[in-house]
Structure formats: C-alpha cells, structure tokens
Amino acid sequence: MSALELIDIRKRYGVIETLRGIDLSLASGEFLVLLGSSGCGKSTLLNIIAGLAEATEGDVRIGDRSVTGVHPKDRDIAMVFQSYALYPNMSVARNIGFGLEMRKVPAAERTDAVRKTAKILQIENLLERKPSELSGGQRQRVAIGRALVRDPQIFLFDEPLSNLDAKLRMEMRTELKRLHLMLGTTIVYVTHDQIEAMTLATRIAVMRDGQIEQLATPDEIYNHPATRYVASFVGSPPMNMLEATVAEGIAHIDGSLSGFALPADIREKAGQARDVVIGIRPESLSLAPAGDAALGIDAMVEVVELTGPELVVTSTIGSQRLTASLPPKSAVTAGMAQRFAIDAGALHIFDKATGRRL
C-alpha cells in the first residue's frame, strides 16, 4: 500500500500551466523531498496534496483513498509552514493542541498528547509561553509539534528551515532526521536547498517547470543525474558543464584547443552523438603534472579561493569555465597553466540539444 499517490496532477492558472503532469507514488515511512528553484511548482504541488489548492486535473490518493475534493482537515495530513504559522494569541500548549481541540479530543487526553509531543521536541519548559516570546528555533519546534501531536498519515513541510540562520538550520536538519528515524513517519518536504534534500531525503524529486525532472535516491541524483539540469542543481560548487564536440572518441572542448579521449564506456554511451555536454564534478578533478598521459585537461588558473576545508580553483578552458575542489594545501597559483586529472569513473555526458544523460 502506498502512503501517497499522485496521478497526473496538473495545475493551470488561465493559460499558464504550473504543474504539467506529476506522477509519483510514496511508500509508508519514506522521506520525499521536492527540490527545485522558486517557481518550479513544488509549493503548489504541496498545497494540492494538503488540499489548500485544487488541481486542475489529476488525482491525489492518501493511503489508497482518493482525497480530491476532500477538505484539508479530513485528509489525515499535517503541515509545517515556512512562516511557522503559529497562532500568536495562544500559548505554546494550545497551539500544539489546537488540532486535537478542533477534533473534540477530551481535554485530559489532549494535555497528555501535548506533553508527550513537547517531550520529544524538548520544549516542555515553553508550554505556557506565547509564540512572541520564543526564538526562531523554538517556534520551529512548536510548529513541528503541532503536526506531530496529531499523528497523521503524512507530514507536509513547506521550506520549514529557510527562516532560520545557518547554524540553527543545521541543528534542526539533524533534529528532523532524528525524528524521522525515531517515528518512521511519511514525509513530503519542499525545499530549494540541495543540502537539505541530500541529507534528509530517502528520495528526491527534482522539479523544473512544473515537471519532475528526476525522482531517485540522493545517491542516484548525485552520482547519476538524469539530466544536465539535475546535475547542475545538486552539488556545491556546481558540476562543471563543458560543451564539447565528439569525433572518433575524442572530446574537443568548444572554444579551446584542448580535448581528451573519452573512456571506453562513455564513448559507447555517446554513440553517434556529436554535440555533447561533459559534466565533471569539481571534486573529481585533481592536480596533474603537465604532459601527464592519464585522462586530464589543460586549463588556465584564474582564481584560487580557500574556503577552509578545501581550495576552490576556478580556471578557464578557452571561453569555458572549470572549477575544481582541491585539498587545501594544493600547490596551485593563479595565472598559471595547469593540467587537471579527471576521475574517469565520475565523468557524465549529456546530449547538448536535449540535456538528457547519454
């Protein structure tokens, strides 16, 4: 039995189609992250699952029951909002218990449930406070508590961490992961932050222009991106995308004289394709001595930046840019020609016209 099933969900506003046929099925206990840049339709999709917006076409099924046209309160879902959406006039305890109160759960039972939830989230000492007396992180916990206390089939998170500062965001990320492992709940989580997606998800749906570009595990998304878009969206610094022309197994980087022979398996995948985009993750590059015979590429180093754990080296190959993440003590100087060795197993090749992986 799938916990959530979306069947050909479409959403149109006038002539603009913001969701163009979304299909996916979620098993119980999965943590699905909808990842995409703003305007890709991920929040709209979440609202459609919640029942706060209606799909123009398609069906939402929760626990094998069609909920199209069903009111949010009857969908057995709970939602955590980006703005937390706590009721400012109510105490933390009442905020958490409001959903139960509205469902006519007896007061004693309610108090019990609220205490238990507060304990899980370590906010027992805040129960009597008003939201205005809480810090951002505490508010976030209350918002999660409000969802948790109802024990719904599916939890929906709409960019819940984006209002927190960087340090707190990391803490809450770990906290969410801990909660998911502990409670085994089914979660749909919307974010534009690829780190959140990579760390939290059991599966990621990368969305673009109202469609799912790729739906896969974080490992798959990172190591076998289905399209050029997915490849460049996930990873920091982003994957290098070198436009190249392939002739007789040799990739000639556009706008430069350099090129390299493609490894056998890639050459096979490339087949007859001529115009391709070669994707190389910055961390798959390493320094190589000039004239080294192994798979590599020559570039002109422009900028060297030390971030702490790594040295980010930006170079140019003709008119194209190449970024490498190197160990911090690497001997590399701006303004010099430098040869980079490429990890042959980490080479990606995409069709230039369609952007799809070859």
Added chain:
Amino acid sequence: MTSNWITTRAWLLMLPLLIVMIAIIGWPLVDTVRLSFTDAKLVGTAGGFVGLDNYVKMLSGANFQRTLVTTTLFAVLSVAAEMVIGVLAALLLNQQFYGRSVLRALMILPWALPTVVNATLWRLIYNPEYGALNAALTQIGLLDTYRSWLGEPGTALTALIVADCWKNFPLVALIALAALQAVPRDITAASMVDGASAWARFRFVIMPYLAGPLMVALVLRTIEAFKVFDLIWVMTRGGPANSTRTLSILVYQEAFSFQRAGSGASLALIVTLLVTVLAVAYAALIRKSAGAS
C-alpha cells in the same frame, strides 16, 4: 547654536498656530466655563454669578435624565449594529468573487456622503406619503397602511438608528477589512489543516487580529454616536414628543432655542465631561489589549 535659542525658535515657529488655537478653542472653552456659572441669556443680559445652580438644575431635571437615556440607547444600539454589520461586510468583501473591487468602492459611498445629504435621503425613504419604505412594505404585504416612521415616538428612534447604521457601518467594515488582510495566509491555512470550522476559525484565529483595530473603531464610533447632532436635527429635530432628543440637541435647544446661554453652557460642559470619561476609559482598554497581544 545654544539650546536656548533652539527652544525659543521652536516656540516662535509654533506661535501662529498657538494663537489660532487659543482664539478658536481656548478662549471659547474658558468663556463657556465662565458662562456656565452665570444666568446669562443669549441676547441681552450679561448675567450674574449663580454658582453651581445651572449644574444642579440641569442634572436633576427630568429632561436631562430622559435625554441621557435616549442618547445612550442610540449610541449603544447603533454602534453595536454597525460593528456586527461592518465585520460581516468585511468578511464578505474579503472573499474572492467577481466584482469585488467595485463592491468595495461602492461600500464606502454612504460614509463618504455628507451627513445632511444622508439624512435628507433617509427622510425621503421614511416619508409617510410617498416614501420608499412604506411602498416596499405595503407591496410585499407586510404593511396595510402607510405609516409615519419619523412621526411616531415608537418608531422614530429606531428609524434614526437604521439611518445612522447605513451611514457608518462602512467605516467599521473598512477598518475590519484592512485588519483581515493582515491575517497571514499561512495562519488561515494552518487552521484549516488543524480542522477548525468556519466559526472556530473566526473565533480563535481571525478575531485576535481584528480585536485591536475594532477597538479603535468602537471608540471612535461610540464617541461620535454620543455627540450625534446633524443626522437627528435634519430628520426629526429631536421629536416627536422629544423621543429622539439626544444630549447635543438638548444643548442646542437650551442655548439657542430657549436662549439660556448660562444653563446651555453648563449642559455642554456636562456632555463634554461624559464624552471625556468615555474616551479615557476606551484609551485604557486599548492600552490593555495592546499590552496583552
């Protein structure tokens, strides 16, 4: 530049306004207080000092007490109705529907009209011979014969309250609508997911956002309703049989119709005092509710 000069310059800059204020507010106020202790007539005698006689006479008179009841009735009923209708109208105009912006603009119209125009309009509606209300009620069979709504003591005050409501509910609606639009979308969405019914959502989630602004509307409207003059003066002049005589009308009659400037002034000061008490009480309420939220 010394701070002394800055202070002097500030006073110099304020001086023209201060002179005007003293001339049109300060002096008349002081003179009214002086008058209230005399038996001066509007024309002729300057009047002699009579101490608190005017106040005692006014406060103990049956006229004053009956008028106070009428005024309170008018203020409480019209403001209560305006608040309810105003909030309902705001809730309606906050929904998505075709023609909403036109309706929002139209709603302001009664409030934007001068009171005299509004009063004249309602006098026509209530007209005992050719009024629209009589015609409508007779035609749908609720009424056998035409009635003089403003001419019967039993209906005149109600008729005035209806007219006042029509004119002033838009102000409440406008304030409530602004407050409604300040309710974050996420909060409404959260309450829907939490399973709140429409009523529970209004009561527990929306109302806290409305309370503060509505309190301001309540204060403004109550004070205005307590001082009401023009609407009633144009429609009934306090009649029939003084059934619609409010405090402001009584002040006018005392001072100008009966030309008793002394007792008129004392009455005016009593009304001012009552309104001040209201204003101070409400200000305290507002501060309390602001502190609570």
